[in-house]
Amino acid sequence: MEAQVPTLAIVGHPNAGKSSVVATLTENDRIAIDKRAGTTTRSDEYPVEIDGKAVMRFVDTPGFQNPTDILEWFQQHADEIDLPRAFLNAHTDDRLYSHDCALMRPLADGAGIILVVDGSKRIKEKDRTEMELLRLTGRPRMAILNNLTSNAKHMAAWQDALNKSFNSVREFNAHRATYAERIALLNALKTIDQRWEPMLHETVRAFERDWQRRIDHSVDSILDLLRKALTFKVVKIVKVNELGSDRERESIRQRLNESLQDGLRTLETEAQTEIRTHFKHHVWNVAPDSLLVKDLFSDEVERHLGLNRHQTVLASAAAGAATGGAIDLGVGGLSFGAGTLIGAGVGGVLGVLGTSQLAKLDIQRTLGVERFTLGPVSNPRFPFVLLDRSILYCARAMNWAHGRQAADESAPNRVPDQAPKKQRGFTEALDGEDHKVLAKFFAAARKGKHSPQEQRVREILGSILHDLSTDKIDSRASL
Ligand SMILES: Nc1nc2c(ncn2[C@@H]2O[C@H](COP(=O)(O)OP(=O)(O)O)[C@@H](O)[C@H]2O)c(=O)[nH]1
Ligand SMILES: [Mg+2]
Structure with a gap:
C-alpha cells in the first residue's frame, strides 16, 4: 500500500x-x-x-x-x-x-x-x-x-x-449525496487527522480539477450535438414518373419528417451516452415521469424547455440581423412571419416542434427526378429546447449518487429531472444578451460555420453546469 x-x-x-x-x-x-x-x-x-x-x-x-x-x-x-x-x-x-x-x-x-x-x-x-x-x-x-x-x-x-x-x-x-456533499465530506476528513491535511488538500483539489474537466467535456459534447443537429438533413430522390398524386408527395414528406426526427433523436442519445461516461455512470434509470424519458418532440418537452415566445422572437431577430439574412421561420415550405409562427405553434397539439414546423421541405426537379430535402432544422426554438434537455441530462448525471439503486424510490429526488416549474428551462433564466449570443451561435452552426460567439457560449454553459453541481442545486430541486 x-x-x-x-x-x-x-x-x-x-x-x-x-x-x-x-x-x-x-x-x-x-x-x-x-x-x-x-x-x-x-x-x-x-x-x-x-x-x-x-x-x-x-x-x-x-x-x-x-x-x-x-x-x-x-x-x-x-x-x-x-x-x-x-x-x-x-x-x-x-x-x-x-x-x-x-x-x-x-x-x-x-x-x-x-x-x-x-x-x-x-x-x-x-x-x-x-x-x-x-x-x-x-x-x-x-x-x-x-x-x-x-x-x-x-x-x-x-x-x-x-x-x-x-x-x-x-x-x-x-443514496442522495451530490457532488457538493461528497466534496464537503472529503474536506471534513482533513480535520480527523492533521497529518492528513496536506494530502487530502491535494486530493480535494484533484477532485475539483477533475470535475471542472468533466464539465468542460460535457460542454464539448453539447456543442458537438448542437452543431450536428443543426446541420442534419434528410434527402429522398424520386423519379418524376414514379410520382403520382400529391398524396404521394405528402407521404414522402411525412416519411422524411420521421427520418429527420429519428436522426435527431439518435444524435441526442449519442451525446447523452458521452455525458454519462464523463460522469462515470453505467447504471442509468430515470423515473418514468422525468422529462428525460419523454420524446424529444413531445408536447411536454416543448412546453417545459426552451425559451418563451417573446424571448425566441427577440433572440432570433438578433441572430438574423447579425448574419445579414432573414430569419427562416419556415413552416412546411411556406413562410410565415415570426408572430404568426409562434402564435400558431404554441398550444397546438404538436407544439412548436411538431411535425410541420421543425424544418423546411425543399423540392427540386432536375433531369426527371425530384429531390426532396428536409432540414436542417429551421425552427428557432429547437436548439434552445435541445440545449435545455442536454443541461437537464447533465444535472442528472452530475448529481445522481453512484450508490443509489434504481429501486430506491424513498430517497427524495434531489436531481431536477422534472422541469423546474417556475421557469421553463435553464436557458430561459439567462438574460437577453446571452439569448442573443446563443441564437447567433445556432445561426452559424446551421451554416456549418465557426461562430465568434463560441467562447462566450462555452462560458455560459460551463457556468450553468457549475452552478448545478454546487450548492445552488437545492433551490431547483425543491421545485
Ligand atoms: N433508502 C436508503 N437505503 C439505503 C441507503 N444506503 C444503503 N441503503 C440500502 O440498505 C441496504 C444495505 O446497504 P449496503 O450498502 O449493502 O450495506 P452494507 O451491508 O453495510 O454494505 C441496501 O438495500 C441499500 O440499498 C440510503 O442512503 N438510503
Ligand atoms: Mg456491503
Whole structure:
C-alpha cells in the first residue's frame, strides 16, 4: 500500500449502508450492493483514481464479528502502542476472528476509519462497544450517519454518542449525496487527522480539477450535438414518373419528417451516452415521469424547455440581423412571419416542434427526378429546447449518487429531472444578451460555420453546469 495515499476503512453493521457509501464516494456504480446481511467476508479495496493515479482508497470491510471480545482484548492490552497490529498478530490464524482480522488489517496498515451507522435505528449496547473499540484503535476516525429511512427520532442520540469517540460526525446519505456533499465530506476528513491535511488538500483539489474537466467535456459534447443537429438533413430522390398524386408527395414528406426526427433523436442519445461516461455512470434509470424519458418532440418537452415566445422572437431577430439574412421561420415550405409562427405553434397539439414546423421541405426537379430535402432544422426554438434537455441530462448525471439503486424510490429526488416549474428551462433564466449570443451561435452552426460567439457560449454553459453541481442545486430541486 502506498503510504502517501489516504486510506479509509469503512466499518459498521451489515446493512448500515457501507457498500453504498463506498460506491458513492468512489463513483463506482458497479459495486455490488448486497442486500443480504453479512455476505461480505473480505475487505475489498476501492481506489479513487484521477488520471490513472490513485488519490485515495476506501476499503469496504465485512464489519465486526466479535466486537465484545475485541474490546475486552483491547482493554487487557492497553499498554500496546498499536492495538490493531497487535490484535492482528495475535489472531491471524484464528478462524473465529477471520472477519475481525479482515477489518483490522487495513487499520494495522495505517488506514483511518469511517464508521457507517443507520441513524434511523435505536443505539444498542453493541454499537457502544464498537464505538469504544474504534476509539481505542487510536486511528483517525469519522462517523457517518446514513439515515436509511425518514425516521429522525434517534439522530440526536447518535450524534451525542458518536461525538464522544469520533473526530468528526457527519450526516451523509449514500443514496442522495451530490457532488457538493461528497466534496464537503472529503474536506471534513482533513480535520480527523492533521497529518492528513496536506494530502487530502491535494486530493480535494484533484477532485475539483477533475470535475471542472468533466464539465468542460460535457460542454464539448453539447456543442458537438448542437452543431450536428443543426446541420442534419434528410434527402429522398424520386423519379418524376414514379410520382403520382400529391398524396404521394405528402407521404414522402411525412416519411422524411420521421427520418429527420429519428436522426435527431439518435444524435441526442449519442451525446447523452458521452455525458454519462464523463460522469462515470453505467447504471442509468430515470423515473418514468422525468422529462428525460419523454420524446424529444413531445408536447411536454416543448412546453417545459426552451425559451418563451417573446424571448425566441427577440433572440432570433438578433441572430438574423447579425448574419445579414432573414430569419427562416419556415413552416412546411411556406413562410410565415415570426408572430404568426409562434402564435400558431404554441398550444397546438404538436407544439412548436411538431411535425410541420421543425424544418423546411425543399423540392427540386432536375433531369426527371425530384429531390426532396428536409432540414436542417429551421425552427428557432429547437436548439434552445435541445440545449435545455442536454443541461437537464447533465444535472442528472452530475448529481445522481453512484450508490443509489434504481429501486430506491424513498430517497427524495434531489436531481431536477422534472422541469423546474417556475421557469421553463435553464436557458430561459439567462438574460437577453446571452439569448442573443446563443441564437447567433445556432445561426452559424446551421451554416456549418465557426461562430465568434463560441467562447462566450462555452462560458455560459460551463457556468450553468457549475452552478448545478454546487450548492445552488437545492433551490431547483425543491421545485
Ligand atoms: N433508502 C436508503 N437505503 C439505503 C441507503 N444506503 C444503503 N441503503 C440500502 O440498505 C441496504 C444495505 O446497504 P449496503 O450498502 O449493502 O450495506 P452494507 O451491508 O453495510 O454494505 C441496501 O438495500 C441499500 O440499498 C440510503 O442512503 N438510503
Ligand atoms: Mg456491503
